[in-house]
Amino acid sequence: MFGQLIMEGLAIGICYALFGIAVVIIYKTSEVVNFAQGEMAMLSTFVAFQILTIYQWPFWMAFIGTMIFAVLLGIFIEFAFLRPAKDPSLLGLIVITLGAEMLLMGVAGWKWGAEQKEFSLPFSFSNTHELFKGVIINDWTIAVFITAAFLMIFLFLFFRYTKLGVAMRATQQNQHAARIMGIRVERVFSFAWGFSSMIGAIAAMFFAARSTVDPAFMMEPFLRAFAAAVLGGLMSIPGVVIGGAILGLLENMFGYFWPEWKPIVAFLVIIVVLCIRPSGLFAKHYVKKV
């Protein structure tokens, strides 16, 4: 039973981490916490639902179509809502993302209604395999682990060895200096939003397959993913993954032994980490000169 608890905790924790990566990518570039992240992912998942269930296209075509939509949505939100802001403060930009969140939720409610919808992936939760005695793993969990591992390696290489990745890091650290060095900061922002939206959509499809799809279905996973990102460090991709895993395990242990406390574990984590180590467990703390 204990082994299964760990397996289930890791599975949901890595799923939080996947979504947390989406949050971190935007934060890494612009220091903006995107409160519309959940709803961007929700809208993309509805598009996947539309393609899969209404148009009945094969999964992989639906997946590619959804990824394209997610990227365009991310770029559009950045271009249409954030870029026009005049002399924006960080708080102002965050408030804009809150507005976008409401707007996207309204759009989804208008187009698909508020009733829950079923969403399934080819990686079924009911296809199970016994790893060890008493420890069962299902296809959904395997897919989550593989996706997270692949993304982590890809992002590590991307941020360390590619020009665009270095440009994104430079933009986060000092926008003006990055501009002087010839980095087209606006393009970097657009790329970050598009890329983040795509990763968010992947995570949301995993969440949807585990529950149902409705306009509010990503609100709670966003909070958990944010907690995972705060725990691991909003600037550190491996940190988010480890943070997500720790959060998932913690929540599952509390859920099993003290169920009444489970819902507040994530928020306790946010408060404790912000008090003790504001930059998270694994991120470097940058001090900016004023």
Added chain:
Amino acid sequence: MAKKRFLIFPFMVVLFIFVMSAVSYGAAPGFDDKEIRIASWGPMTGPAAPWGTVNRGPAVICAIVNEEGGIHGRKLKHFARDDQYNPAQTKVVVKELVEKQGVFAFVAGTGSACGMAVKDYMAENKIIWVAPAISVKELISPVNPYIFALMPLYEDEASILTKYVVDKMKIKEIGVLYQNDAFGKAALDGIRQRLAKNNMKAVAEIPIEATDKDLSSYILKLKNSGAKAVMMWLTPSAAVIALKTAATVNYKPEWVASETLSDLGLMHRISGGLWEGVITGAFVLPPESQHPLMVKYRNASTKYTPEERQSLFYMAGNMFTEPLVDALKRAGKNLSTEAALKALNSTKNFQGIGPKVTWTSNQHQGTDSIQIWRCGPNGSTILLQDWTSNELATWKKK
């Protein structure tokens, strides 16, 4: 100065019209020779919107009544308002309906907190509220002369379902998965009461938050407790997550769920078929029932509200309106709030597409009866037990 005087005159005229119009709306008795105005509120948008469909159902009954000539020559006019499941917004829409539209009575109305936020306002304004689409003890105890409850209390439903599981299914190991709020706790009370009568205790009682997306630790706890039946008082999403999670760990108990999860077509669809076999309580006949009234309502719904899915909750909206229409007919041509109250208080064993309803001046909880269903293939309904009441109901003993 002359210019100022010139401006004061139209200002006074506008103010006079505004005040007079407000006074006349406020004094509206809720009906005239041509129409009786009734209204419902509920979440039509936002995450709780699926429950709000119940508040659009009364429009079908109004259309049928109007087609048949109205009630003593008066047509029924129905207003439905969206409160987004927000008690502050409920106050706004109810006030608007009472003071501006001049409604005579409310029917249905969703959301426990929303209902509690406006019940005193309605009583102060002598507005009748029939069949709230909520199950809250505070609505009926102490007796509120203007509120007539119809939906069985969650504790009664839970008690009846537990009795079925223990006596008919012979299952002694019962686990409970309940939403950690008034809804879930009321059901837990009913389960505990019934089990205590049988000198039993639940093997696990697990509270969950409505928004929780990961129930794996709870399901493992239930599995480890040896629960052979799990009783759920949850939102539709949480119930689906519970079933999916149980499937991942090869846990196959008898699932027993509340009437709020008895839209079998919806639940079967959103659970990918896992809902088949689940037992639920029910407070209205199945939407596909061949009962003559249900057939009539379905046909009327197809005619007047073709855009609506004839879901269980939509049809429940029809059921909630039936006793009000019956009372208005019995109140006679000289309609007044007092006459309608008198008719409602003399409702005895009235039955439409729901359970038998009885209201007296001392007892405004109309019923405690539910049916018990099992979800069949493709979300079809298998009737396990017809209307059954709860002999342990605490409100009956008062």
